[in-house]
Amino acid sequence: MSSSTMTIHLKIWRQKNSHSKGRFETYTLDQVDEHMSFLEMLDVLNEQLIMEDGDPVEFDYDCREGICGSCNLVINGKAHGPKHLTAVCQLHMRNYNDGDTVVIEPARAAAFPVIKDLVVDRTAFDRIIEAGGYVSVKTGSAPEANLIPVNQKKANQAFDFATCIGCGACVAACPNSSASLFTGAKIAHLNKLPQGQPERNERVLAMVDQMQKEGFGDCSNFAECEAVCPVGISISAIAEMRRDYMKALFDD
Amino acid sequence: MKLDSKVPSGPLEEKWSKHLNEIKLLSPNNKRKHSVIVVGTGLAGASAAASLAELGYHVKVFCIQDSGRRAHSIAAQGGINAAKNYPNDGDSIWRLFYDTIKGGDYRSREANVYRLAEVANEIIDQAVAQGVPFAREYSGLLDNRSFGGAQVSRTFYARGQTGQQLLLGAYQAMMKMVHTGKIDYHPRKEMLDLVVIDGQARGIITRDLVSGAMEKWAADAVVLCTGGYGNVFYLSTNAKNSNVTAAWRCHKRGAAFANPCYVQIHPTCIPVSGDYQSKLTLMSESLRNDGRVWVPKDPKDERKADKIPEEDRYYYLEERYPSFGNLVPRDVASRNAKIVTDEGMGVGATGKAVYLDFRDAILRDGEDGIRAKYGNLFDMYENITGENPYKVPMRIFPAVHYTMGGLWVDYDLMSNVPGLFVAGEANFSDHGANRLGASALMQGLADGYFVLPYTLGNFIADSDLSRPDTDHEAFEEALSASKAQIDKLLAIKGNKTVVEFHRDLGNILWDKVGISRSREGLQQAINDIQVLRKEFWQNVRVPGEAGYYNKYLEFACRVADFFELAELMAEDALQREESCGCHLREEFQSEEGEAIRNDEKYSYVAAWEYKGLNGKLEEKLHKEDLEFEFVEPTQRSYK
Numbered sequence: 084m085s086s087s088t089m090t091i092h093l094k095i096w097r098q099k100n101s102h103s104k105g106r107f108e109t110y111t112l113d114q115v116d117e118h119m120s121f122l123e124m125l126d127v128l129n130e131q132l133i134m135e136d137g138d139p140v141e142f143d144y145d146c147r148e149g150i151c152g153s154c155n156l157v158i159n160g161k162a163h164g165p166k167h168l169t170a171v172c173q174l175h176m177r178n179y180n181d182g183d184t185v186v187i188e189p190a191r192a193a194a195f196p197v198i199k200d201l202v203v204d205r206t207a208f209d210r211i212i213e214a215g216g217y218v219s220v221k222t223g224s225a226p227e228a229n230l231i232p233v234n235q236k237k238a239n240q241a242f243d244f245a246t247c248i249g250c251g252a253c254v255a256a257c258p259n260s261s262a263s264l265f266t267g268a269k270i271a272h273l274n275k276l277p278q279g280q281p282e283r284n285e286r287v288l289a290m291v292d293q294m295q296k297e298g299f300g301d302c303s304n305f306a307e308c309e310a311v312c313p314v315g316i317s318i319s320a321i322a323e324m325r326r327d328y329m330k331a332l333f334d335d
Numbered sequence: 336m337k338l339d340s341k342v343p344s345g346p347l348e349e350k351w352s353k354h355l356n357e358i359k360l361l362s363p364n365n366k367r368k369h370s371v372i373v374v375g376t377g378l379a380g381a382s383a384a385a386s387l388a389e390l391g392y393h394v395k396v397f398c399i400q401d402s403g404r405r406a407h408s409i410a411a412q413g414g415i416n417a418a419k420n421y422p423n424d425g426d427s428i429w430r431l432f433y434d435t436i437k438g439g440d441y442r443s444r445e446a447n448v449y450r451l452a453e454v455a456n457e458i459i460d461q462a463v464a465q466g467v468p469f470a471r472e473y474s475g476l477l478d479n480r481s482f483g484g485a486q487v488s489r490t491f492y493a494r495g496q497t498g499q500q501l502l503l504g505a506y507q508a509m510m511k512m513v514h515t516g517k518i519d520y521h522p523r524k525e526m527l528d529l530v531v532i533d534g535q536a537r538g539i540i541t542r543d544l545v546s547g548a549m550e551k552w553a554a555d556a557v558v559l560c561t562g563g564y565g566n567v568f569y570l571s572t573n574a575k576n577s578n579v580t581a582a583w584r585c586h587k588r589g590a591a592f593a594n595p596c597y598v599q600i601h602p603t604c605i606p607v608s609g610d611y612q613s614k615l616t617l618m619s620e621s622l623r624n625d626g627r628v629w630v631p632k633d634p635k636d637e638r639k640a641d642k643i644p645e646e647d648r649y650y651y652l653e654e655r656y657p658s659f660g661n662l663v664p665r666d667v668a669s670r671n672a673k674i675v676t677d678e679g680m681g682v683g684a685t686g687k688a689v690y691l692d693f694r695d696a697i698l699r700d701g702e703d704g705i706r707a708k709y710g711n712l713f714d715m716y717e718n719i720t721g722e723n724p725y726k727v728p729m730r731i732f733p734a735v736h737y738t739m740g741g742l743w744v745d746y747d748l749m750s751n752v753p754g755l756f757v758a759g760e761a762n763f764s765d766h767g768a769n770r771l772g773a774s775a776l777m778q779g780l781a782d783g784y785f786v787l788p789y790t791l792g793n794f795i796a797d798s799d800l801s802r803p804d805t806d807h808e809a810f811e812e813a814l815s816a817s818k819a820q821i822d823k824l825l826a827i828k829g830n831k832t833v834v835e836f837h838r839d840l841g842n843i844l845w846d847k848v849g850i851s852r853s854r855e856g857l858q859q860a861i862n863d864i865q866v867l868r869k870e871f872w873q874n875v876r877v878p879g880e881a882g883y884y885n886k887y888l889e890f891a892c893r894v895a896d897f898f899e900l901a902e903l904m905a906e907d908a909l910q911r912e913e914s915c916g917c918h919l920r921e922e923f924q925s926e927e928g929e930a931i932r933n934d935e936k937y938s939y940v941a942a943w944e945y946k947g948l949n950g951k952l953e954e955k956l957h958k959e960d961l962e963f964e965f966v967e968p969t970q971r972s973y974k
């Protein structure tokens with residue numbers, strides 16, 4: 084496999100902590116290999132910064148396979164960068180050209196305060212799940228698994244929503260910083276399944292309530308969230324959430 | 336040090352139920368008075384934390400990531416085993432037990448493995464009730480597939496995201512208990528030490544990864560669920576933050592480390608493309624069902640794969656193992672890939688790869704047929720390599736994947752330090768010298784949902800514990816020691832980065848403590864590790880300060896521990912003068928290159944006791960003899 088290298092200009096958001104003001108810094112990297120991943124390019128930049136006594140750029144990551152949802156950079160204004168259905172950790176430099184300028188920012192939202200540079204605090208997502216994103220089944224109390232048959236199509240639909248990786252790109256992309264796609268996906272996953280029925284009303288009311296308390300905005304159907312979602316969660320999750328919410332209000 | 340496995344007496348099938356009947360119980364009132372620390376929120380930690388909190392204990396849970404949901408377990412793809420026998424193909428608890436113990440090459444405890452097979456069915460029930468969307472048939476009932484060469488279909492799966500879905504189930508159960516106030520939840524806090532008072536584990540020291548604050552936490556018991564140590568090799572399929580720090584620091588506080596040399600190397604990963612490589616990506620093993628593995632016969636063959644005619648291709652697995660062919664177990668496939676590439680037949684720019692070719696499968700089933708089966712994997716491959724595997728063969732190479740070794744535990748999953756329990760990949764318990772596919776998820780959840788909640792209660796009911804108290808001087812001592820280490824690392828200001836040191840350490844291990852090992856190589860490795868470790872402490876360059884978010888400082892602390900563990904791995908591999916499971920000693924193989932096990936001398940668990948570090952790592956070997964009462968060890972053969 085032959086590979087070619089390129090020069091990339093970077094404009095990266097630097098911010099010491101949540102209290103301080105941030106700013107863009109520019110860097111230039113030569114010899115960027117087309118087979119590098121985007122995050123590996125940042126690793127290489129950091130190695131250079133460390134040797135020059137600079138401050139390495141902080142960004143979140145763990146699996147680097149697009150499944151843990153840790154990474155969440157906004158690249159040239161787009162959450163997770165240019166490639167459709169791809170988390171930034173799976174993005175490779177062959178998607179760029181020699182001489183390109185790349186602007187990298189954190190996932191900005193009032194509910195996601197910046198911790199340092201490109202790292203943000205997403206614990207609001209944990210609290211939304213905590214409010215009701217589960218089926219209350221104590222360990223040991225479950226019935227035999229095949230006593231709960233689930234229509235295959237329904238199970239697949241539920242699965243499509245269950246694949247959310249909780250990265251927060253939907254929030255970063257939304258002009259209102261709404262967390263509706265994230266919240267709606269969890270509600271739709273559980274409410275579609277028979278296991279989720281007993282708590283369906285309480286779940287949707289509590290989760291939507293928590294989402295609002297965390298300071299996420301409302302959804303006005305821009306659909307930017309769906310466009311950037313690295314796992315392709317459908318915006319129909321939001322419609323289902325609204326419907327379930329209204330039903331739950333009247334059921335109560 | 337005394338190692339008592341505490342395996343209950345009696346017939347294999349009755350050990351666990353008998354033990355449960357004899358276990359001491361705590362009344363709900365009493366449970367409320369007790370607190371437990373759970374470190375880690377992977378399958379083992381999240382399931383343990385949720386279950387213990389449901390029982391009434393007060394639980395404090397910690398993890399490195401910004402959310403418990405991001406633990407490395409999230410990345411598991413293939414599936415989870417259980418002997419439900421839904422397909423009616425003759426599976427049973429006994430068979431699952433037998434396959435697992437045989438797969439481990441008879442280097443695990445019979446009683447533990449049997450219990451694992453026994454509780455596996457309950458895991459599936461629990462997960463389904465939580466809403467885990469396992470694959471289903473048209474009937475709406477659960478679907479199974481055959482995985483990792485098993486003769487029965489016992490693997491439950493959720494597309495290629497089984498780990499994600501199981502983890503989300505456990506994480507959600509945990510978050511529910513956070514909501515009730517029974518769990519204090521602490522993401523982005525890393526455990527740096529274990530606090531032992533009067534010989535008992537009584538708490539931990541953590542560093543807050545956002546503020547840098549060092550904190551003390553006390554409890555009646557500590558449960559370690561901190562995952563495996565594959566990242567000691569630098570490159571592995573593990574998530575970047577996976578590490579050995581928590582387990583290693585417990586080891587230095589007295590917990591025995593068992594079988595550190597048992598490392599599983601997965602045969603089908605995407606090869607390294609350059610020095611900048613930061614991790615390796617697993618391609619599902621299922622690809623070997625249809626792909627054919629080969630290399631050009633002539634090392635100098637420069638032709639493109641599709642220009643190499645049949646007679647110039649070496650289908651080495653099919654030729655050497657006619658009955659299993661491309662489906663030989665992981666260790667055999669990995670070893671053979673190394674052999675052919677060492678002989679110069681490797682392909683690609685680095686020569687460190689072999690072909691996995693779908694040409695014949697596509698001719699047979701059509702491109703659509705193959706796309707239906709493996710479409711997402713093919714897309715992933717193309718995304719990473721920029722090559723289209725429908726047109727050119729995939730290039731694959733083995734990569735470090737899973738560590739069977741870990742902290743020694745007894746039947747109750749308690750280490751030799753009373754009050755310190757260890758679950759999931761962090762312990763050594765159930766996989767012997769080789770783990771079968773789809774059995775790590777099973778073990779993590781078995782430990783957390785169905786073993787610990789009982790055995791930990793037994794320990795607490797049985798002990799006369801003083802009130803947990805962070806004012807005890809042992810907490811201050813441990814905290815100062817962790818702090819001093821951080822200060823020392825920051826003060827070195829050397830000329831080589833943490834990543835460079837880690838990569839160099841990984842290269843030593845991969846070359847000499849990797850797929851195959853020899854006496855000479857291991858001795859050399861020990862020497863090389865010592866030299867590099869010394870240089871690390873003189874010349875590492877850690878940027879920034881301790882009082883804020885500083886990922887390279889986190890890495891420096893972890894790499895410092897990897898440097899010590901690495902030496903123990905080589906030491907352990909050196910003393911085990913046999914080949915078993917994933918541990919291949921070049922001196923102990925047949926003329927055809929097959930592993931030769933030595934049951935007479937090496938049928939034991941090697942449990943190491945830390946004795947000090949003085950340029951050289953001092954460790955004392957203790958042996959827990961493995962007795963096979965119920966199965967007879969046989970030699971594996973895949974010819």
Ligand SMILES: Cc1cc2nc3c(=O)[nH]c(=O)nc-3n(C[C@H](O)[C@H](O)[C@H](O)COP(=O)(O)OP(=O)(O)OC[C@H]3O[C@@H](n4cnc5c(N)ncnc54)[C@H](O)[C@@H]3O)c2cc1C
Nearest residue numbers: 375376377378379399408413414526562759760773775776
């Ligand atoms: C790519 C891949 C695919 C796999 N596929 C399968 C499969 O199909 N089937 C199967 O059975 N197995 C599979 N495995 C293996 C399996 O995923 C793991 O063995 C298992 O998930 C480990 O779970 P765990 O709970 O023990 O640890 P982990 O999931 O690794 O969790 C460790 C936890 O500990 C925390 N932690 C670590 N150190 C500290 C510290 N010092 N302080 C605080 N917290 C800490 C972490 O934050 C994390 O929460 C796969 C593994 C890989 C790499």
Ligand code: FES
Nearest residue numbers: 147150152154172
């Ligand atoms: S690092 Fe895990 S999804 Fe990107």
